[in-house]
Amino acid sequence: MHGRILDAAAELFTKNGYAGTSIEAIAARAGIGKLTLYRRFADKDAVFLAVALRMAERSRAELREIADGDGELADVLGAIGRHLLGIILSPQSIAFHRILFAEAARLPELFARIVPDQPTEMPDATRRLFHRLAERGLVRREDVAFLDQQFVHAIIGKPLRKALFGASPMTAREQEEHVRKAVALFMHGMTRYSAL
Template identity: 30%
Template sequence: MSTREQLGRSPADPSARLTDRIIDVATTLFLGVGYEKTSIETIVAKAGVSKRAFYARFGSKADLFAGVVIRLAEFHFPCMDAIASSTGPVERQLERVAAEILRITGKPEAIALDRIVTAEVGRFPELGRILIDFAASRTMGAVCKILDQAVARGEIGPLDTRFAAQYFLQATVAGPRRMIVLGLEDNRVTGKKLETLRRAIRLFLDGARGTPHGARHASRRPPSRS
């Protein structure tokens, strides 16, 4: 049974409760001491389970790490799905989803997870793929849905919405998130950060609409004096 199938079982199921306990212990250990220093022996000892019970649920430590990432994604990201399903101007939807991504990824556990992967992906390259497959794909899906709806309404495009979503996330989220992970900024979404986010979204949408940046606002500029 896959990790995702294990997590989808009813909490009333004794086997599911045991899976939850293993993931709870692993989450604490991974975020506390890192991936490499967390051994399966320590996990099963602290969870009070046998290795047989562990391997009946997870094929490896990497598989367990995937379970931790899925758990965090399932807990934090449903609100983004709601934003993507809401109605309103595309600019407002993109602002809401980007601000929510920054809020989620600025949480201490998300920062710790990012730092673990950054520090250990050289030795354990599978960690990067796990993070992309089970966490980043949720954010990508939400942005793609918003852009698909905007294309259908004729607000932007037509365009390759998957490529556009990747570009959007790089332009609006990746930079600020990196500064937080490096400890150069705190995780508060301040008014200044929101204004910078809005400027990035306007620039992105100008490109998505095929509008030269600033052309829509040219009438606001005072006439030049000769």
Template identity: 30%
Template sequence: MADQEEPCGAKRQQIIDGAEIVFTECGYEGASMSRIALRASVSKGTLYNYFTGKSELFAAFVEQKATVTLSQVFEPLDGQDDMATTLHKIGLRMVDVVLSPGSLVLYRIVVSEAGKFPQLAQIYWTNGPERAIAQMSAWLAQQMQAGRLREVDPAFAAEQFFALCQTRYGMKRRLQLILEISAEDVEMVVAGAVRLFLDSYSPSPSAKPLATLNTRS
């Protein structure tokens, strides 16, 4: 198979795009480098010039996917909204990401094959949940330093917030017990998560949430 001359970045992206299709269709164990090369329309020699093996290619695929999605999830951190509004926007975006078809496929690949390939779980955790927790906890730490939240472990608070946003629907969606979740249901869960989070972490135990939100951004 002859490869046309392309910039290195474009060729690498072409390979990752092909790998995503094969991993989605075949899982990790069933995805061979030969199949990925065929799907990406490159020779095996070219494939190995960019990636030493399937594990490295899977890591590149997961890292890229996480970079794109997390930048979208945490975009509200750059805005001027109050804390409750920012939490609400992040919660909605996080639910959209973690319960999207592509994210669910990736999650199921890792869970089903981590027993044979334990490195998959570490790749997934490092590039996805761990990065999300770190980014969220850094912002929460700023809110704590500003006196808007109680001084607690910000990483623990971040994990709690993400878990609250997936109440009722997260596990059922992963198990395919429900196939669709309405925007209204997601709104209800996230709004409740924000209220409960702020009730728990406001400087005064009796403090009320900063805002009641009914808009989806």
């Protein structure tokens, strides 16, 4: 039932936004009574948080699997980049980003839980990859978080901003070209930066 509630809520938040989604609508879509939903979640904020955290964890798990694979660094970064861009530009992700930005001032604790300011104890996919490079002496250990941040922003920065402002969706070819160029630039820059 928990998963059914979150599936229903994710669908409604994506379609109707935060303000346009009610507890009653979530319960109805999940096929349960409102009181049953309230036994599991205190309020709509709690439902939204649970949906957002589940989305984030699923994405992290998929990306970790790619990052932990074998292959040349550029190929692994390219695979991570393609998958990450696909996740970020999905209609559900765009809808949830818009909600997060709209509700961040009203619900700072909620925003902090979903978008932590500090790295978590369990590194994300690219950070894990850069940690492995640091263990091999290919990058400095103190640069791992910085490299992780720079790579992620190179992949999603501009495409996400454009999507949030309603630009036409990137085609598969445009996404592939964007990732290819971002990875090539990052590899070149990382090599030079690590030598400083």
